[in-house]
Amino acid sequence: MSQSDAILVIGPSWVGDMVMAQPLLMLLQARQPQRPVDVVAPPWSLPLLQRMPQVRRAIPLAVAHGQLALAQRWQLGHSLRQHYQQAILLPNSLKSAIVPFAAQIPQRTGFLGEWRFGLLNDVRILHKARLPRTVDRFVALGVEPHEPLPATPLPHLRSLPEQAVATLRHWLPAGLQRPILALCPGAEFGPAKRWPLSHFAELARLAHHNGWQVILLGSGKEEALGQQINALAGGVGCNLIGRTALEQAIDLLSLAGCVVSNDSGLMHVAAALDRPVVALFGSSDPQHTPPLGRQTRMISLGVPCSPCFRRRCPLPNLPCLSAITPRYVLEQVEKAWPAP
Numbered sequence: 082m083s084q085s086d087a088i089l090v091i092g093p094s095w096v097g098d099m100v101m102a103q104p105l106l107m108l109l110q111a112r113q114p115q116r117p118v119d120v121v122a123p124p125w126s127l128p129l130l131q132r133m134p135q136v137r138r139a140i141p142l143a144v145a146h147g148q149l150a151l152a153q154r155w156q157l158g159h160s161l162r163q164h165y166q167q168a169i170l171l172p173n174s175l176k177s178a179i180v181p182f183a184a185q186i187p188q189r190t191g192f193l194g195e196w197r198f199g200l201l202n203d204v205r206i207l208h209k210a211r212l213p214r215t216v217d218r219f220v221a222l223g224v225e226p227h228e229p230l231p232a233t234p235l236p237h238l239r240s241l242p243e244q245a246v247a248t249l250r251h252w253l254p255a256g257l258q259r260p261i262l263a264l265c266p267g268a269e270f271g272p273a274k275r276w277p278l279s280h281f282a283e284l285a286r287l288a289h290h291n292g293w294q295v296i297l298l299g300s301g302k303e304e305a306l307g308q309q310i311n312a313l314a315g316g317v318g319c320n321l322i323g324r325t326a327l328e329q330a331i332d333l334l335s336l337a338g339c340v341v342s343n344d345s346g347l348m349h350v351a352a353a354l355d356r357p358v359v360a361l362f363g364s365s366d367p368q369h370t371p372p373l374g375r376q377t378r379m380i381s382l383g384v385p386c387s388p389c390f391r392r393r394c395p396l397p398n399l400p401c402l403s404a405i406t407p408r409y410v411l412e413q414v415e416k417a418w419p420a421p
Contacts, residue, residue: 086115087137089165089186091177092122092130094146095269096327096346097370099126100353101216102171103236104373106135108223119165121157121180128328129350132238142180149176158183169222170201190222213368235373236353240335248332252296252321259294260338262414264318265347266310267303271392273364274343276402278306282313283407284341288414289317293338297322298330298347339418341410348372357417359410363401364389378413380405 088109093099099122109118117137120130123144130139142157144150158180168181170191178200181189190203198204205226212218212230220233249257266281268274285295295318297307307322325333334340334350339357342348344365351358352374360372362381366388371379381387387401394401 085163085166087117087119087165088113089161089168089181089184090118090120091168091170091172091180091191092120092126093171094123096126096129097344097349098171098215099129100236100238100346100349101370101373102219103133103135103238103353104216104234105169105171105219105223106133107234107236108220108231110135112223116166125327128326128331129238132241132331134239151179154179155183161186171219171222173207175200192218192222213366215370216373235375236349237355238331238350238353240354241332242335245332245335248325248329249336252325252329252333253294253319257294257336259292260418261333261336262288262293262295263334263337263340263342263351264295264297264310265299265340265342265345265351266297266306267299267322267347268343268345269300269302270365273389273391273394273399274345275306276343276361276363276405277399278309279313280403280405280407280410281310281341284410285310285314285318287407287411289314291411291415295319296333296337298325298333299323339414341414342372344370352377357414359413359417361402361405361410363387363399364391364394366390376417378417380410380413 106118119138119140120136121140121142124141127139130136161184165186167188168186170177173192173194175195175197178197182200188203189201191201192205192207217233221230264281288295297318297320299322301323304323307320311320335354337356340351341359344362348360352372357376358372360379367379367381382401384401
């Protein structure tokens with residue numbers, strides 16, 4: 082095998098999409114185990130890729146989301162010449178095609194999109210109705226165009242038990258006195274995907290009363306959400322939103338008895354860690370980006386205006402999510418994981 086037999090995957094820019102890319106990597110490894118797979122991805126994603134044994138090397142591309150950075154992308158591509166036989170592009174953007182083109186990779190596979198026809202030479206046409214799930218669209222790029230879509234494997238992130246326990250002890254020095262209920266109230270796309278903060282607070286109170294150790298997890302952009310929930314809940318939980326790195330959040334999710342999350346990146350991480358997940362869907366479509374795991378429950382009211390895929394709800398009370406009651410969510414939690 083020469084080095085040029087390797088495959089370069091251009092990864093997505095969101096946590097959930099990166100998790101949903103793993104089944105493609107699993108398929109490539111199963112079909113062509115002699116061909117190593119490297120992934121170009123944002124630096125923040127390295128903790129995720131390090132938990133995917135299918136990835137030989139993660140190649141960071143430190144470019145802000147939406148930024149062209151033509152010179153930087155071209156320079157990276159030039160440095161990768163003679164290293165790969167095929168590139169598979171998961172984003173549909175023009176920007177994502179620059180690195181493989183600059184690297185002169187012989188086969189450049191991706192869906193037609195955003196004026197990049199000349200940068201690809203293995204162009205696929207995306208039939209959204211045939212492939213409603215994002216994960217299946219990714220997997221389809223790993224097979225021949227005429228080939229039926231194979232069974233899509235579930236993503237599976239490696240747990241690191243010793244590291245996870247050390248992380249737990251760092252944030253909860255008293256140790257694991259109760260089973261953990263992890264609440265993930267953020268959703269970077271916009272507030273139309275977020276269950277009301279007052280509902281998360283009420284769920285935290287109810288769960289604490291029922292014997293759960295409640296923790297709040299999320300990114301620094303969601304820090305204000307955690308503060309509001311913690312105040313409304315009377316401080317019954319441990320608010321770690323904005324305080325943990327992604328690596329630590331993954332550790333804590335791996336120890337959770339159950340995870341309640343909006344349709345967000347951490348929802349996909351928890352499902353890929355094989356944790357029980359109760360996922361709340363409002364403006365987004367559970368048929369498009371479901372949590373991919375063996376222990377997942379999805380709550381979607383199916384109101385007439387949902388899914389609308391809006392960032393903000395134009396209606397006054399967010400009907401697709403506000404009518405999901407905390408008590409009902411707790412019932413689903415305790416069906417997934419018996420009450421402590």
